[in-house]
Amino acid sequence: PKKFKSKFMNALKSVKKIGKDDPRRIIHSLKVGVALTVVSLFYYSRPLYNGFGVAGIWAVLTVVVVFEFTVGATLSKSLNRGCATLVAGALGVGGHHLATAFGERREAIVLGTLVFMLAAVATFLRFVPKIKARYDYGMVVFILTFCLVTVSGYRVEELVELAHQRLSTIIIGAAACMLISIFVCPVWAGQDLHNLVASNIEKLANYLEGFQGEYFHSSEDKEKSKSLLQGYKSVLNSKAIEESLANFARWEPGHGGFSLGHPWMQYLKIGVLARECAYKIETLNTYLNPEIQTCLEFKCKIQEACTKMCSESNKALKAISSSMKTMTHPSAAKSHLENSKSAIEELKLVLEVISLEDVELLAIIPVATVAAILEEITISVE
């Protein structure tokens, strides 16, 4: 029992940490609770029940399935669900009519064929990357509704009435989700994407600062520079989350400083550049290994130019990141970039004069170069 207790306490701690890391998660949970309770009690109370019958249950179902963490995801799922239900419902009624036209005997065969064909085609279309990214949920609902309508049509004679009821309850559920997610402490996927990309660039800048301190021992605060070196790791694998956020951001209306047609796809391009930079940093990071022997004399010679490159690239990246956050033109970054470019020239001059014995530091050059490219792109975006 003691072991169990300590395990339980550990689990509790990690759950607490999840809430602390991002308090919006707690708010989101409460929002889902409110939406579900409202819709449930709506269904539970007599008046609505008399209006919609058992179909009211679909409003509850919709809320549970559709309510997501970000506004974009909720909107995307709601609209997908609504449109797919409408189209599939219409097609289902058509299919049912077609089947009855064939006479009672062949009805089952025709219905089976229709269901089979539609399910197979729709399932296959889910493999198309573009459809998978944006309409995956819609396709599932489409297959579902079509099957339910064609097959149950045989039982319930008032097919159109049923379809109408179901659609209106789904609209009630989806509307509740959309309103609550947009107006009560909204979590915008676009804002998240913006912050994520900006903070990723900042992490790269931090790394360069930490690297400078570690490698040339120029910083007094050992602990601080060590902590700066860790951040970039999360940039390496940021692709999946950036892409899903960008996909959701497209569904969102204008919010904060972003208009409806904000170029979200540009963020993915910056993300790609940031990752390329992070890959280079990953390589650079191996040279911090104390087991690699370095020639101190040589290190001293190139120290000045390299330190300048590091600190100027660092400042340029930080300027880009902060200008992204404030949505202004990164004019400060430009001068830092000029400085870092001139530092590269300086280093080249130094290298021409002396003969090299320890050359690991050249790996810094690509980092500076990438910073330059990154800068150019960012200017074009903001």
Next chain:
Amino acid sequence: PKKFKSKFMNALKSVKKIGKDDPRRIIHSLKVGVALTVVSLFYYSRPLYNGFGVAGIWAVLTVVVVFEFTVGATLSKSLNRGCATLVAGALGVGGHHLATAFGERREAIVLGTLVFMLAAVATFLRFVPKIKARYDYGMVVFILTFCLVTVSGYRVEELVELAHQRLSTIIIGAAACMLISIFVCPVWAGQDLHNLVASNIEKLANYLEGFQGEYFHSSEDKEKSKSLLQGYKSVLNSKAIEESLANFARWEPGHGGFSLGHPWMQYLKIGVLARECAYKIETLNTYLNPEIQTCLEFKCKIQEACTKMCSESNKALKAISSSMKTMTHPSAAKSHLENSKSAIEELKLVLEVISLEDVELLAIIPVATVAAILEEITISVE
């Protein structure tokens, strides 16, 4: 209309390509079609309908939602759905009893509180990474079923009867999915993961082969070595897919050469090493840029050692990859690795003798080193 036609033809082409790239996708679509048709017609035919009533619709719903591409994903969703329905159903009946004990007036308040608390807690738990990875779908179904049971319990008096009906129809639907996905042309997530990791290592090996040809112009076939250089890009972003496959693989029974308790998590470790290697290769790749001026004299001097390093690492990686595919001990890789290590020593000797002017090639050393680490790990796994 012409523009539309060409667009349509393009879309058709890309859809065809998706089917050609992986014919299992077509088979999967047909499998879903069959499963859905069977369950639909089961529901459509009188005998089942009389037994289960309208609840039969839940079998159709289950098939649509649960049937996934890989066996592991289907099993995980089926079991999640089944267990969550069972637990939430029991809790729901309990909640309903509790609410009725409070008298008719306060019933709505008690029910609302229960739904709110459960929905909020369950939604928050979905943010816990471990639960998100394995039981996310189960949590959704749990909230859903609990709401449906507690709220609808007020209407339908035969609550237990209803819960029983629903559970058995879900079991029918889930069983149909599981049987078809396991016994008809199964797509094993574990097998896919195994192949993916092995082919990723092979891609790295191919890159080294191509790099050798490009950089030292040692290969006659320009086209071939260029094509070899592209493959590694997909390794960089393989993290998300590897993790989801490993998660699904855990749900799968033994198949092919894999037993039930196969160490799937080891594949993730190999994947991390392969990605680290790919990051280094990404850095290396920038040196293929023809704009970077190189000193031919120096290049000649180090050519021999570097070519050896490249080809031996390449052979070692290929040996690891093929021994993974055949599930044998990578004994051949060991000797290649010894050779590549001795090549590193040779290069160091050469570098000590001559003064360096063009030093980009040193970037190869980490690649060889990573190959060495990779090798050691792989031996320990297989």
